[in-house]
Amino acid sequence: MDFFQKLSEIAGDAPHCKNEPMSRHTTFRVGGPAEYFVRPDTGQLPDILKLCRQYGVPSYIIGNGSNLLVGDGGMDGLVIEMGADETEITIRDTVMEVPAGVLLTKAANAAAEAALGGMEFAAGIPGTVGGAVTMNAGAYGSEMKDIVSSVTVYDSYGAKKRIMAEDMAFGYRASCIPANHFIVVSAELKLYPGDREEIFARMGELRKRRMEKQPLEYPSAGSTFKRPDGYYAGKLIMDAGLSGYRVGGAMVSEKHCGFVINADGATACEIRQLMEDVIQKVEQVFHVTLEPEVKLIGKF
Ligand SMILES: Cc1cc2nc3c(=O)[nH]c(=O)nc-3n(C[C@H](O)[C@H](O)[C@H](O)COP(=O)(O)OP(=O)(O)OC[C@H]3O[C@@H](n4cnc5c(N)ncnc54)[C@H](O)[C@@H]3O)c2cc1C
Structure with a gap:
């Protein structure tokens, strides 16, 4: 069996194909085709990583493609797009566990609904939680490092690890994720109790500022x-x-x-x-x- 047949076996109903235009997966709306593309369930990742190793196929993880410029000639290998359902967000007291593929906007809304403050800054950033943790995304004086308490990742051998915030090497738009070839699976965010209406109002105000200042x-x-x-x-x-x-x-x-x-x-x-x-x-x-x-x- 060739690589794609094996990938199909693992992916099952999860979207996967050959020659997928990356212009469909980047907010710049440009980029040639990915040789192979999959949007797997998180549990399928270890088998997919193993397959890539067996066949010597390079892989690249994307979230919402909101910080990427993909060349017109496309990408060799497998593009793995992290997706997830926001219903998978869990909240215990002031701690929110969010799968990597959830959009920041949805995570920020869930936090606000639960009257948890601290994530308002992220509401207008059009990335996923995984992309935001990787990039240490930030705005209006706050960044992901201020709210992340731990991050669960797969290493390139498909082993699951939990990295505490102090070991994430967060810097300006940087973290330890790319250099270690980790895949962010979920993030635990430490928020604080607040007033639901005030949190929504602050998010609305920041969104308005973005709309006024940004194209x-x-x-x-x-x-x-x-x-x-x-x-x-x-x-x-x-x-x-x-x-x-x-x-x-x-x-x-x-x-x-x-x-x-x-x-x-x-x-x-x-x-x-x-x-x-x-x-x-x-x-x-x-x-x-x-x-x-x-x-x-x-x-x-
Ligand atoms: C209109 C607009 C406004 C923006 N405003 C801001 C802003 O205010 N502040 C800010 O910081 N950024 C901003 N950005 C940039 C972008 O939204 C952020 O960098 C965001 O965090 C990227 O997330 P993503 O899911 O789109 O990641 P992608 O663009 O898909 O990927 C970015 C990087 O993260 C890696 N990555 C993604 N997901 C994972 C994962 N699960 N595991 C491992 N690696 C992963 C990718 O390999 C890549 O290296 C803006 C972008 C746009 C289009």
Whole structure:
């Protein structure tokens, strides 16, 4: 049996296919085909990882694809998309256990419904809990490291491990997950008792701020560059005269220069070229080197 037949045997009813366009799985809405694609149940992961090892097929984990730029040439190997049902969220007192594939918005709503505070900052971030833990996603002065108490992962051999927050090596948009090839299965979040109405009101207020400041009407991957020490990427880009700068269908947002947007049918190559042009110009004008926050993967 070849790799795909074996994968089908393991995946059963879970969605899986060959040549899946990654443009369907990224918020930039670009990216060529993944050679193989699966959206497994969490329990199938150890067998899938074992299969990849047996056949020497590389694997790449994605959540909601909201921090990814996938090349137009697609990706070799297997893309594993983490999905989950929010009904799997469990709450004990102030502790919430959330499967990795649950969207942050849904987790934040569940916390608010249960009158638990601490997660309001995450309500408007369009990623999964697994992606947010991996990236240590943050906004409005808070980040995942402030609420994560432990993370359950599979290692690349399919062994389950629980990592306590202090061992997660959380940093600015970073954690120990990528370097160790861990797959986040779930996260335990430590929240605090609050007032349900006030929590919903705070979430609404932060969402409104996002809608006013960010070009949410266009496909993007959020802030394209990391915040350089002592500066704001968006301001540097604007002051370098790059507001509205275009390469094909890719554009520096005029609403928020920290966002590169897919304004009009951009290719991944155009987005990457624009990012390179921005880095070069900001370096030239301000002698500051911008670093992508967005992860560039696959073949360009
Ligand atoms: C409009 C918009 C606004 C945004 N605003 C913010 C913001 O305010 N703050 C912020 O921090 N980010 C923001 N982002 C970026 C993005 O939403 C976050 O980085 C988010 O945490 C990514 O989650 P994801 O599930 O989409 O991960 P993906 O983009 O799918 O993956 C990101 C990385 O995490 C890895 N990964 C994903 N899931 C797992 C898993 N289960 N196990 C192991 N590795 C995994 C992937 O391999 C990849 O390296 C924004 C994006 C958009 C489009």
